[in-house]
Amino acid sequence: MKHFTREDLDNLQRRKRANLINSITGYKPANLIGSVSEKGNTNLAIFSSCVHLGANPPLIGFILRPVGEVPRHTYENIIENGFYTINHIHKFFIENAHFTAAKFDQEISEFDSCGLTEEFIEDFKAPFVKESKIKMGVKYVDEMLIKQNGTILVIGEIQHIILPEEYIKENGNIDLNLAEDVAITGLDTYHEVKEITSFPYAKPKNTPKF
Amino acid sequence: MKHFTREDLDNLQRRKRANLINSITGYKPANLIGSVSEKGNTNLAIFSSCVHLGANPPLIGFILRPVGEVPRHTYENIIENGFYTINHIHKFFIENAHFTAAKFDQEISEFDSCGLTEEFIEDFKAPFVKESKIKMGVKYVDEMLIKQNGTILVIGEIQHIILPEEYIKENGNIDLNLAEDVAITGLDTYHEVKEITSFPYAKPKNTPKF
Numbered sequence: 169m170k171h172f173t174r175e176d177l178d179n180l181q182r183r184k185r186a187n188l189i190n191s192i193t194g195y196k197p198a199n200l201i202g203s204v205s206e207k208g209n210t211n212l213a214i215f216s217s218c219v220h221l222g223a224n225p226p227l228i229g230f231i232l233r234p235v236g237e238v239p240r241h242t243y244e245n246i247i248e249n250g251f252y253t254i255n256h257i258h259k260f261f262i263e264n265a266h267f268t269a270a271k272f273d274q275e276i277s278e279f280d281s282c283g284l285t286e287e288f289i290e291d292f293k294a295p296f297v298k299e300s301k302i303k304m305g306v307k308y309v310d311e312m313l314i315k316q317n318g319t320i321l322v323i324g325e326i327q328h329i330i331l332p333e334e335y336i337k338e339n340g341n342i343d344l345n346l347a348e349d350v351a352i353t354g355l356d357t358y359h360e361v362k363e364i365t366s367f368p369y370a371k372p373k374n375t376p377k378f
Numbered sequence: 379m380k381h382f383t384r385e386d387l388d389n390l391q392r393r394k395r396a397n398l399i400n401s402i403t404g405y406k407p408a409n410l411i412g413s414v415s416e417k418g419n420t421n422l423a424i425f426s427s428c429v430h431l432g433a434n435p436p437l438i439g440f441i442l443r444p445v446g447e448v449p450r451h452t453y454e455n456i457i458e459n460g461f462y463t464i465n466h467i468h469k470f471f472i473e474n475a476h477f478t479a480a481k482f483d484q485e486i487s488e489f490d491s492c493g494l495t496e497e498f499i500e501d502f503k504a505p506f507v508k509e510s511k512i513k514m515g516v517k518y519v520d521e522m523l524i525k526q527n528g529t530i531l532v533i534g535e536i537q538h539i540i541l542p543e544e545y546i547k548e549n550g551n552i553d554l555n556l557a558e559d560v561a562i563t564g565l566d567t568y569h570e571v572k573e574i575t576s577f578p579y580a581k582p583k584n585t586p587k588f
Contacts, residue, residue: 170543177436177536180550187550189433192514192539194407194466195554195561195571196430219429219441220406222527223399226387229524229531231429231439256404259574264588269580276582283588304402312522314439314533317432321439321531323524326387329402333380340390340397341564344405350574351405351561354551357576361405364469364560366567370479372486378474378493 187354195351195359198257200265200284201230202295203245205274210286210295211241212278214268216352218254226326228254228306234318241274246322250308251293254324255300259348262358264299292328301347302331397564405561405569408467410475410494411440412505413455415484420496420505421451422488424478426562428464436536438464438516444528451484456532460518461503464534465510469558472568474509502538511557512541 177185196216204210221227232243246252257265261284268278279286285298292305305328312321335343344361351359368374387395406426414420431437442453456462467475471494478488489496495508502515515538522531545553554571561569578584 170539170541170546172539174436174535174537177539178434182434184550185436186433188539188546188552189436189536190430191550191552191554192436192512192536193428193430193438193464194409194559195405197404197406199404217429218403219427220400220403221441221524221529223396224388224392225526226384226395226399226402227524227526228403229441231431262574263577263586266577267580267585270582270585272582281582281585302402309526310524312524312531314431314437314520314522316435316437316519316533316535319431321522323526325384325526326399326402327384329380329382329387329398331380336380336398340394340401341567342398342401344401344563345569349404351571353554353573356579357551358574359555359571360574361561361569361571363563364472364568364570367473367476369566370477372480372482372491375477375480375491376473 191354195353198265198350198352198358200255200257200268200297200300201242202253202255202297203242204249204294205245206248209275210277210279211245212268212282212284212297213242214257214265221323227323228304228326229321229323232320232322235320246308249293252306252308252324253294253296254304254306255297256302256347256349258301259350259360261299262350266356289328302335302342302349304329401564405563408475408560408562408568410465410467410478410507410510411452412463412465412507413452414459414504415455416458419485420487420489421455422478422492422494422507423452424467424475431533437533438514438536439531439533442530442532445530456518459503462516462518462534463504463506464514464516465507466512466557466559468511469560469570471509472560476566499538512545512552512559514539
């Protein structure tokens, strides 16, 4: 067994530490966040940090690296106009999605440079990804600065959910296998996913005796 | 296509909405959080909300449902002694892990009732899961109240990482396929995961022309 203490982690080579700590939480969701500046420049960026915050109201969070450390077009756009989209990444366009992480100049849209298609619905301000089959329109509601490292938890309220009706199971769960959604580990590795099983709602009285 | 507006979401039956919104972020990591009260009662609970916050210092977050809504033994223990463990869930014990979500009385340890084994290392206060091959000892550093719904982001600093050396790839990534880690959707569905591919660090100049 390998045992890293806090000191060992601090002494790791920077990139190796980043990869290790980026894989230590487990499998991560794969999403593209779409946004647009006031001038109309669209932006698209991959995020593996989307997290469920609550169902009523429907709240979703994601983690942004420190503003100032790298250009944060997504953040600037969200602050400018208050809306963004979250689009699931499917197996057939993982390469396109991965390269949205490159540091393009602000006037270059990742939609164009990465071969993905903008889609606007009704009067919603931010661009969706046409290739994505499961997508959300989200309204910025708050942010929390994590002072220990300068990252930000961005909190949004879901305004729209768009997906094929056949992905929705009887109980409300979404069949992400059917959508060929992928999972991410670390910063660069993509996985396909296959359901094993589901269990009933856990109560002391239906807990199996192990 | 099915299009839910915010109003449609509000009007959904409660359980169906919970399932839908709990699956809309994509695949989620599967972890067990171990803790112990000052009196020595151990606790173990499944969480699908662990999220990477940063590598230097090594910070990890997870989301807790509102304190007061349901008993929050994990939270009380973490506040009492300041330490907890995060243990990956593998395919061979998903049923044991799932049922830790049942609302057991505080004096009943989920380790016993769900057939998992406590393991203590050195002088670290909180119990690890012996069956888990990838585990962390974590120190509580902060929490942030999400005022929109009363959930809490708990922020911890990784003190220990323990895993078999052969899971660590040359570049520092962890091979979660080899560990047979599972991914979660919604509140009850477990998945196995298989690597498709990885891509180089994304730069504008190595972005393929799509």
